[in-house]
Amino acid sequence: MGTSSTRTTPIVDPWEAWIGEVASRLARAAAEVGVPLGETAAAEQLEFSSAEGADLALPVHRLAAAAKEPPEALAARLAAAFPPGEPVLQARAEGAYVNVTLDPGELVATILSLVLGRGGEYGRAEAAGEPVCIEHTSSNPTGPLHVGRVRNAIVGDTLSRAARAAGGRVTTQYYVDDMGRQAAMVTWLWQQPREAWPEPVRASVEGQERPGEKVDHYRGRPYPALSAYLKEHRETAEAVAEFVRLIESGAAPAAHRALAGEILDAMLASLARLGIRFDEFVWESDLLKDGSVEKVLERLRAAPHALQEENGAWAIDAESYGLPKDSTHVVFQRGNGVSLYVTRDVAYHLLKFSRFGRVVDVLGQDHQLHARTLDALLAEIGEGRRPSYVFYQDIHAPGGGRMSTRGGSAVWLDDLLDEAFSRARAEVLKRRDDLSAEEVDRIAEAVASGAVRFHIVRVAPDKPVRFRWEDALSFEGRSGPFVQYAYARASSVLRKGEADSPPYPFDAKLLTDPEELALVRLLSRWPRTVAYAARSGHVHTLAGYAHDLADRFNRFYHALPVLTSGPSRESRIALVAAVRQTLANSLDLLGIVALPTM
RNA sequence: GGGCGCGUAGCCUAGUCUGGAUAGGGCACCGGGUUCCUAACCCGGCGGUCGAGGGUUCAAAUCCCUCCGCGCCCGCCA
Numbered sequence: 123m124g125t126s127s128t129r130t131t132p133i134v135d136p137w138e139a140w141i142g143e144v145a146s147r148l149a150r151a152a153a154e155v156g157v158p159l160g161e162t163a164a165a166e167q168l169e170f171s172s173a174e175g176a177d178l179a180l181p182v183h184r185l186a187a188a189a190k191e192p193p194e195a196l197a198a199r200l201a202a203a204f205p206p207g208e209p210v211l212q213a214r215a216e217g218a219y220v221n222v223t224l225d226p227g228e229l230v231a232t233i234l235s236l237v238l239g240r241g242g243e244y245g246r247a248e249a250a251g252e253p254v255c256i257e258h259t260s261s262n263p264t265g266p267l268h269v270g271r272v273r274n275a276i277v278g279d280t281l282s283r284a285a286r287a288a289g290g291r292v293t294t295q296y297y298v299d300d301m302g303r304q305a306a307m308v309t310w311l312w313q314q315p316r317e318a319w320p321e322p323v324r325a326s327v328e329g330q331e332r333p334g335e336k337v338d339h340y341r342g343r344p345y346p347a348l349s350a351y352l353k354e355h356r357e358t359a360e361a362v363a364e365f366v367r368l369i370e371s372g373a374a375p376a377a378h379r380a381l382a383g384e385i386l387d388a389m390l391a392s393l394a395r396l397g398i399r400f401d402e403f404v405w406e407s408d409l410l411k412d413g414s415v416e417k418v419l420e421r422l423r424a425a426p427h428a429l430q431e432e433n434g435a436w437a438i439d440a441e442s443y444g445l446p447k448d449s450t451h452v453v454f455q456r457g458n459g460v461s462l463y464v465t466r467d468v469a470y471h472l473l474k475f476s477r478f479g480r481v482v483d484v485l486g487q488d489h490q491l492h493a494r495t496l497d498a499l500l501a502e503i504g505e506g507r508r509p510s511y512v513f514y515q516d517i518h519a520p521g522g523g524r525m526s527t528r529g530g531s532a533v534w535l536d537d538l539l540d541e542a543f544s545r546a547r548a549e550v551l552k553r554r555d556d557l558s559a560e561e562v563d564r565i566a567e568a569v570a571s572g573a574v575r576f577h578i579v580r581v582a583p584d585k586p587v588r589f590r591w592e593d594a595l596s597f598e599g600r601s602g603p604f605v606q607y608a609y610a611r612a613s614s615v616l617r618k619g620e621a622d623s624p625p626y627p628f629d630a631k632l633l634t635d636p637e638e639l640a641l642v643r644l645l646s647r648w649p650r651t652v653a654y655a656a657r658s659g660h661v662h663t664l665a666g667y668a669h670d671l672a673d674r675f676n677r678f679y680h681a682l683p684v685l686t687s688g689p690s691r692e693s694r695i696a697l698v699a700a701v702r703q704t705l706a707n708s709l710d711l712l713g714i715v716a717l718p719t720m
Numbered sequence: 721g722g723g724c725g726c727g728u729a730g731c732c733u734a735g736u737c738u739g740g741a742u743a744g745g746g747c748a749c750c751g752g753g754u755u756c757c758u759a760a761c762c763c764g765g766c767g768g769u770c771g772a773g774g775g776u777u778c779a780a781a782u783c784c785c786u787c788c789g790c791g792c793c794c795g796c797c798a
Contacts, residue, residue: 186778467798487725488793490723491724607761
């Protein structure tokens with residue numbers, strides 16, 4: 123718990139003051155009983171208590187060992203010497219722990235006032251500090267997004283939202299790679315009449331087109347067959363290679379970028395269904411046009427470990443940068459004078475550094491070595507800054523193995539969303555007959571999107587995931603719709619209570635049930651959760667929090683009446699309003715639509 | 721071979737950074753709950769050698785070492 127003092131972004135976290143106060147009193151108690159424990163050390167050793175009804179706990183093992191005293195005895199002495207008074211209700215020894223319980227009235231009053239007072243800002247900090255760039259997704263504009271790629275988008279978008287909430291001045295960027303071989307292949311093919319396509323490629327798309335389908339599916343469909351065909355046919359491969367050289371020389375036909383843009387727009391439309399949008403797009407080919415790639419080439423050629431090979435290619439001997447053996451020879455300019463992807467990525471990062479104080483890249487784990495190589499090249503040209511990386515592991519295909527467009531094992535994001543939508547629609551119709559068709563569709567789309575986002579973000583990014591349809595389409599248990607449902611339920615209570623908007627007067631002394639206090643304690647943890655997700659990149663903790671809060675609320679809902687609870691009615695309404703608000707705030711960071719009714 | 725990551729009940733997963741009190745959830749399965757604020761819900765039950773072994777420590781899922789298994793990367797591709 124020692125991070126509070128080093129935090130620079132002031133999220134309003136009630137625990138900061140409480141931990142400070144409890145630590146201060148523990149230090150006084152320690153002095154009283156004659157053991158060495160400073161306030162700072164106490165704050166660092168304090169943890170959230172797992173004992174029923176307690177808030178903070180201090181394990182005394184370490185102190186006891188130093189004092190050569192049985193831990194239980196020391197805990198008892200410390201608890202007895204703990205200075206009483208607000209906001210602490212009591213300090214009691216349990217085993218080797220001193221458990222501190224805050225006055226529930228103080229806890230409830232502070233938290234409810236904070237949540238209801240700040241509303242949508244609860245858990246958010248004032249935007250401050252240096253500007254941050256978060257680059258994510260950056261999928262090649264060559265065809266539809268599959269579920270594996272969308273993990274990048276969901277992790278990246280969630281991280282962006284969290285970083286923004288934590289006070290970052292965030293700009294999101296999508297790096298459009300229009301200079302790669304893949305994009306070249308797609309344009310090369312579509313530039314020719316269908317009759318001129320290699321027979322197997324034509325056959326692979328025949329009869330596959332669906333009326334009204336998105337252009338990323340339509341334009342991307344021949345890619346796998348073309349890719350396979352090129353492996354076997356040298357002449358065609360050479361024709362494509364020729365086109366690649368044209369693009370690399372900066373003389374790509376206008377149709378190339380137009381087609382890439384057309385496909386990209388279709389991909390972005392799918393991401394928009396998930397609530398994912400980008401602030402800026404940086405086209406790789408623009409880095410070539412504006413001369414920044416050439417500048418990087420010059421700097422690299424003049425770098426300390428640069429060397430030229432017989433055929434004219436240039437490389438950096440990066441052994442001194444700790445790259446794995448067999449990977450220390452980094453070619454940055456081909457024999458034909460053309461730059462490589464990593465070289466252009468250096469140019470891209472210099473551009474980012476020129477505008478942003480902090481640069482974050484969300485990358486698949488297969489880019490780990492690329493990232494280290496990029497770092498080495500930045501060092502070679504004397505650039506002191508580095509991006510920070512957030513890596514995520516693959517989502518494997520249902521049958522196992524990587525999702526591959528070429529191998530045909532990819533599950534398209536669009537198909538997943540469509541299937542989720544149709545199932546969600548059936549669920550809505552099952553329980554509602556009072557909604558217009560438009561309302562049903564709107565709810566179903568939000569549920570589908572929420573289910574997909576939650577399903578992917580809920581797992582720690584560094585864990586590999588095997589995609590399974592039945593799991594991805596689950597609307598129960600630990601799922602997006604579960605959280606959305608709790609929000610809708612809270613909204614319904616407030617609607618029925620004609621309390622859909624503030625003010626929410628309450629009397630903290632009336633909220634004393636364990637269910638109520640557990641809810642308030644959970645509410646109090648939201649700001650810390652946001653701060654942690656933003657600084658660690660562990661965005662899955664946001665999903666965990668949202669689920670836990672929804673779960674707690676469901677228990678409260680079943681255990682205690684709200685609207686028919688007599689004198690405590692108004693106070694419980696305020697509690698429900700605070701829960702609804704915090705559910706909304708957490709759903710917002712997860713990019714999931716909060717539905718007032720479903 | 722080298723580098724990086726992962727290994728927690730039948731399946732999925734939190735906790736590992738920062739070592740602490742009986743390892744939290746979910747799915748599936750079994751048994752209950754709706755004249756009452758939305759049952760996409762709740763309550764109870766079943767289910768764990770935290771991959772294996774060693775070490776550090778008062779204390780290890782967590783830190784260190786060795787090994788095993790799985791994935792990815794190691795291109796003048798991106």
